[in-house]
Amino acid sequence: MKKPTLSLITLLILAAGLFLPLHREPVHADGGVLRVRIGVVQDGVVRITPDDLRNAGIDPKTIDPRTFAMSSQGQPVAIRVAGEGDGRFDDGDFIEFFGQKFHGSLQDEKYTDENxxxxxxGDAPGPRIPDVNATPSFDLTPPADFAAVVHAEENNYWYTQHRKDPPTKESWYWDQLRPYASQPGVTHTFAAAVPYPITDQSFALTVEENARMNVSHRTTIAFNDALLVDATWSAKRRAVFTATVPAGVxxxxxxxxxxxxxxxxxxxxxxxxVNYWELAYRREFSAWQGRIDFRAEEAGPHEYAIDGWAAPQVVILDISDPFxxxxxxxxxxxxGDTWTLRFRVDDAAGDHFWLQEESAIAGPASIALRPPLDQLRQPDTGADVIIVTGQDLFPAxxxxxxxxxxxxxxxxxxxFQDLVxxxxxxxxxxxxxxxxxxxxQTQWPDPKPRYVVLFGDGNWNFKGYNxxxxxxEPIIVPPYLAWEDPWQGEVPDDNRYADLDDDGNPELALxxxxxNNMEEANAVVDKxxxxxxxERSQFWQRIAVFIADDDPPVGDFAGDSDLIINNYLPPDVIPQRIYRNITHxxxxxxRQAIADAINSGTFMVQYAGHGSPDTWMKGVGWSVQDVENLSNAGMYPLFSTFNCLDGYFAYPGRPSIAETTLRKADAGSIAAFSPTGLGATSEQTPFRETLMEVIFQDDVRTLGDALLLTKQRYFQHRGRHYLIETMTLFGDPTLTLPSGFYLNNAYTPLQLNPNPAPLNAPALPKLPERNPPRQEPLTPPL
Structure with missing residues (x-):
């Protein structure tokens, strides 16, 4: 996943100041403690000047640099403060430290490069970087080369692993190779710089690939046109190839x-x-693009000589402890032709050294004055509901x-950024x-939060690849990505936001x-x-539409829907069936019947069958394009879908049915229970039964509570389960469904027809023809 250059979205975010408000007038530090947020997106020496602080809204004339202290991820970071001795931070003074981009697990690095x-x-001073004399004695022979690794990788294609053999959490790839009958062989070339390899030793090459198809594969690998690998392998899995690059290649x-x-x-x-290629090799001690870093290979003392410098002004750091x-x-x-630096250290094996020309020293990627956030930790009062959003959506x-x-x-x-x-x-x-x-839950006064609203869209392209x-697209509240789906692999798993102890059993209703914007936000709030x-006092509020696909080898979708109708539907609710190849x-x-039913008004819509993010019934049924033609103003149903990927909201440029229907202004749904992953009918049906039992028999009509209780009951019977992670409420968790309609303390007598005729409603326009379904869904839809 590592990419050597800043991505477009990273640059946009940093240019926007990470959504942090900058102060119009410089802040004076007279007697107060200031806190400055500094973003770093690449390893190296970082320098902060008085101009940087001015740009962050701080008047350098009012601060005492002797009170500077730095930390990162809870650890103190030593800094060098040039010119601090006089107690002033004058022009020409600076703060210098060794900065690192964010280094975490592969999964965590998907979200950000920024450390x-x-x-x-204005508070207690922090540690300073000590100076150590490194003058050489010229009595030791400097080593000629050292162990180095070049890791070459770009991220252009997204694919989540369906099988994990060998295991991987990779989801971004450099390129794809797709041979077919008329073009049975495909080759792509992947280039990267290798600084100063020695010529008299062989090196080790590693290449990682991942197959999307469950067939036999043949792979060839050449390094600088020298063929090294011609291998076959099989199955839908990851494969790692190693080869020896001959000396001199x-x-x-x-x-x-x-x-x-x-x-x-x-x-x-x-x-x-293709994921990456990596070369483990021996490198000469020469600077490349104004820097070099290496590790001692045995205990010292040593003298190191490094040439290739454009100027003698070079910062030399021992970063064995980068903090x-x-x-x-x-x-x-x-x-000489270039400058050579020679220094002496009494080092231990593994000690890490970093050399960087002063001209290559950069400022921070972002810098902003951060106001105190005490009210997040110790508020005066608690709250039943927490709404997590971004500043642009605050009014809504x-x-x-x-x-x-x-x-x-x-x-x-x-x-969200404040919480981060x-x-x-x-x-x-x-x-x-x-x-x-x-x-x-432990530090706030009562009431403790019980409901959480993630008020904003998000997707998995955090770094703006391809x-x-x-x-x-906007990432206001990011999807919580997790490898929970046994087929799809990595999916949006908002359940993890509410699973406070990470046991798979959520504690809060979410x-x-x-x-994505104020227009969409206000449209949902209006609804x-x-x-x-x-109370379900209007006739349309007593209609429940049940839609079923037809594919007997996979599941009896119509039978499962009848199971819900016959065992869980309240007496005042009339079922309307739209069963593919049965009623229609x-x-x-x-498609027309679905549109007619929703536009006529319905309390609830349930669908069981095949699905993908933007279509039902294997790409030929209801779709996001059909949602655009809805006109059910004031009559908003609850959607419940028991299919695959109907709620997969995190694919850029490919909105899901669940989110599109909710966002539809003056039409569409009021909320949806929908999956963000795939599902087996044999497991979805018990989950569906439990949800209907909770809502209609236990009378838990508040949507967040209903889904939370369903997940907790499902957990009691099955333990940690992918459906608990992927079934998602799209809507407000405090929304309460209306109660049954009573007349003279009894349900109104309504004749329930097992297969009623279409509802009497005004004539509606026929649905327009729409574009053919996509040919490359996330995965073969279920």
Whole structure:
């Protein structure tokens, strides 16, 4: 997943100041403690100047640099403060430290490259970088080369592993190889720089691929046109190839790895992803692009000589402990075609050294003055409902909070970025919300939060890879990605936001309202405030539409729907069946019947069958394009879908049915229970039964409570389960369904027809023809 250059979305976020408000007037530090957030996205020496602090809104004339202290991820970081002795931070003074991009697990690094350093001003001083004399004696022979690794990887294609053999959590790949019958062999070349390899030793090459098809594969690998691998392998899995690069084949500068995919006999097509190539080699002690880093290979003392410098002004650091580096001073410098530096250390094996020309020292990727966030940790009062959102959606989020308050809930809006900074050390990750919610349960006054609204959309392209294929869209509240789906692999798992102890059994009721802008946000809030939570007194509120696909080998979708109708539907609710090939003979009539039923008004819509994010019934049934034609203003149903991927909201440029129907202004749904992953009918049906039992027999009509209780009961019977993770509420968790309609203390007598005729309703326009279904769904839909 490592990519050497900043991505488009990273640059956009950093340019926006990470959504942090900058102060218009410089802040004076007279007697107060200031806290500055500093973002770093690449390893190396970082320098902060008075101008940087001015840009962050701080007046450097009012601060004492002797009070500077820095930390990162809870650990103190040693800094060098040039010119601090006079107690002033003048022009020409600077702060210098060794910064690292975010280094975490493969899963955590998907969210961000940015590591965050916190500079406090006006409090106790932090540690400083010590100077260590490194003057050479010229009595030791410097080593000629050292062990180095080049890791070449780009991220252009997204694919989540369905099988984990060998295990991997990789989901981004450099390229794809797709041979087929008329082009049985495909080769792509992948280039990267290899600085100064020695010429008299062989090196080790590693290449990782991942097959999307369950067939026999043939792979060829060449390094600088020297064929090294011609191998066959099989199955839908990851494969790692190793090969020896002969001495003299690698060159200093750009090297190429050419990878081929060739069809095996009897195979008509293949689909293989290339992840990376890596070269472990021996490198000469020469600077590359103004820097070099290496590790001592045995205990010292040693003298190291490094040439290739454009100037003698070079920072030399011992970064064996990157939080507490040592600055090596007084090296010997020798002029020639390039400058050579020589220094002496008494080092231990594994000690890490970093050298960087002063001209290559960069400033921070982002810097902002961070106001105190004490109210997040110690508020005056608690809150029943927490709304997590971004600053751009605050007006609509506050409208939603007002709606909560009007119905007796205390509600509070918090910004996702504030939670990241206060509860995850500034590292961008959904766990910041979980950390915050965990804190509230023990540290906040009553009432403790019971409901959580994720008020904003998000997707998995956090770093803006390949925007031509995966459009750049807002990430207001990110999806919590997890490898929970046994087929799809990695899926959005908002359940983890509410699972405070990570045991697979959530503690809080949570819903997502996946809006991208104020227009969408206000449209959803408008529907919520207009929704009748009291009683099913209008006729349309007593209609429940049941839609079923037809594929007997996979499941009896119609039979499962009849099971719900016959055993769980309240007496005042009339079922209307739309069963493919049973009540309706062709797909066009199915689509029209769905549109007619929703536009006429219905309390509930349930669907069981095949699905993908944007279509039902294997791409030929109801779709997001059909949602656009809905006109059921004021009559908003609850959707419940028991299929595959109907709620997969995190694919850029490919909105799901669940989110599209909720966002539809003056039409669509009021909420949806929908899966973000795949599902087996044999497991979805018991979950569906439990949900209907909770809502209609136990009379738990508040949506968040109903889904939470369903998940907890399912957990009691099955333990940790993918459906608990993937079944998601799209909507507000405090929304309450209206109760049954009573007349003279009894349900109104309504004749229930097992297969009623279509409802009497005004003539509706026929649905327009729509585009053919996509040919490459996330996975073969269930």
């Amino acid at each position: 965050v350093y916190w500079l406090t001003i 690698a060159v200093s500068g750009i090297n190429t790895v050419t990878i081929g995919a060739l069809l095996q006999p009897g195979v008509t097509s293949d689909w293989v992803y 507490a580096p040592r600055r090596l001073i007084e090296p010997a410098t020798m002029a 989020a506050e409208r939603l909070a007002d709606w909560h308050r009007s119905r007796g809930y205390s509600s509070r809006v918090v910004f 900074d206060e509860f995850n050390d500034g590292i961008y990750h959904p766990r910041a919300v979980t950390n915050f919610l965990t804190w509230t 925007p031509a294929k995966y459009p750049i 819903g997502r309202i996946p809006v 919520l405030t207009a929704y009748d939570e009291n 003979s062709d797909i066009a009539s199915v």
